[in-house]
Amino acid sequence: MRISAETEQRVRDAITTLHYRPNRNAQSLRTATTSTIGIITDVIASGMFSSQLLAGANAAARAAEHVLVIGEGEGDADARDLLIDEMLDRRVDGIIFATHTALRTELPARLQSVRTVMLNCFDPEERVPAVMADDCNGGRCAGEILLRAGIETDVVIVGETPDTAGVAGLRRLTGIRAAFEEQAREISATIDCEWSPQPAYEALHTWLAHGDRPRGLVCMNDRAALGVYQALSEAGLTVPGDVSVVSFDGSELSSWLRPQLTSVALPLRQMGALAVELLLAPESDGASVHFVSMPVITGESVRPPLEPVSV
């Protein structure tokens, strides 16, 4: 103890008055760890999707005393790879590879030797852990909502798109069908259209022109549901009086519609958070896909059951 207490105090004072803070770059150089996580998204701007994923990831990162570096690939694989390099150059502790739409996609080559978690997408060969919404169970929920309301026939699905690269549609469809099969019922029809207001409006408008009248409608997302509302209203059908409507995503939009939409929500925040937790977890956790369950946001777009149901 060669340093006097007084000297120590003077040093401590200097630390505060000069606002000294350790240089994390120097720390990183020595320790080869940065407390920094890179997150690569295809499109940041995409309204709620990427931003909520980001928000969840950021919250979890903060909780673990980490910070997020973001990069937007903009759909261009080269730009994306450049970004990845940029992050690796900065020696991020790991990378989250996120897409704004649920996708089966090849993990970029240069990520295969880096600690990586896929978010809202998964590698066909499951080389790294992935986080996805549990669309299959979500679909089942949507189906059960209608069934519990006593709507077992004349149910139509709006937004079937089996050809897309996305996997959400197929999984939701599977879940819905499963719920109906359990009750020995089935879906009456599926209407194929993009998951946006205008296409959904047009598709349903055309379909209704045939004279069929559905009792229940499942929309593949809230935006499609908006178009569906418009088409139903034009056809003089009321929600939920004539037709009950269930949807997916649980976006803000679902709460803006009148009547408020019952929607099976994408747990984007939780997904983002889980991705960070997996990335930071000491155990590699194998490389399985983690499914996050989709909560139901109950609105007023589904007819209450005619008779009270015993649980």
Place this chain on the structure above:
Amino acid sequence: MRISAETEQRVRDAITTLHYRPNRNAQSLRTATTSTIGIITDVIASGMFSSQLLAGANAAARAAEHVLVIGEGEGDADARDLLIDEMLDRRVDGIIFATHTALRTELPARLQSVRTVMLNCFDPEERVPAVMADDCNGGRCAGEILLRAGIETDVVIVGETPDTAGVAGLRRLTGIRAAFEEQAREISATIDCEWSPQPAYEALHTWLAHGDRPRGLVCMNDRAALGVYQALSEAGLTVPGDVSVVSFDGSELSSWLRPQLTSVALPLRQMGALAVELLLAPESDGASVHFVSMPVITGESVRPPLEPVSV
């Protein structure tokens, strides 16, 4: 030149086969520059706002070969300051301080000695450059849209909220009034309500109950306009037949409504980009507020002028 060409080639080969890349942390240590920009937002998750600001900032950062690290203050000043410290510890080249709503707000103390640009907010003492939407001119545009359509009387504003911390409302209002005053006209009434569907719906519904019938409506944002559409439709008024509607923000929602909404758009992407450019510009540029003009997104919610107007 003591190194033989052959040796040089062998080194170069090693670089590529071993995927050697310079360690930017080491570079930073030496050069005291990181090619990294920190961006502090109050809420990332807030739908389009922060995410579009982020997207714009990110694009500009990429163009300047920089990378963005993000931090979400979550409304808590302490958490925010911790984040700022975290970024300064990482020796970011500068910080963008962004809010999701246009605000007049004090620059955090520890940012006063750091290269900083305020985004969507400004310091009362203008200590640093700021980027904001030109809401005043935007308001004027909104007014002129109605005036050019021949709607000079019975114009009502939905969403007056002079008491908020936000400055957008007041500025838009000022612009609208200015446009009308230039034609020696004036706004008939202002309806005070929050800028969301439900409050706007209720406020207009109540107002319409008095029996007054507006010819033009200016909504303070697209979400309020959604509520306004609902109230008008309930009252049996058509858009744009009976009432012309203009709104602000230019969000996706405006394109989803039927008829499509004419909206004076927030140039969020450009704002984010400009903030980065100012931050990286060699000249400090003083510390003035930079106003980014708001483009008009033309929909079908405004009645075409009865007679062709000569430009």
Place this chain on the structure above:
DNA sequence: CTGTTAGCGCCTTCAA
């Protein structure tokens, strides 16, 4: 004009 050297700020090992 090339090749060597001395740190950037920190952490970790080693000696006292």
Place this chain on the structure above:
DNA sequence: TTGAAGGCGCTAACAG
């Protein structure tokens, strides 16, 4: 237990 020293990977200044 505490202090000194070496080196993380790089760049800028310097010597040859």
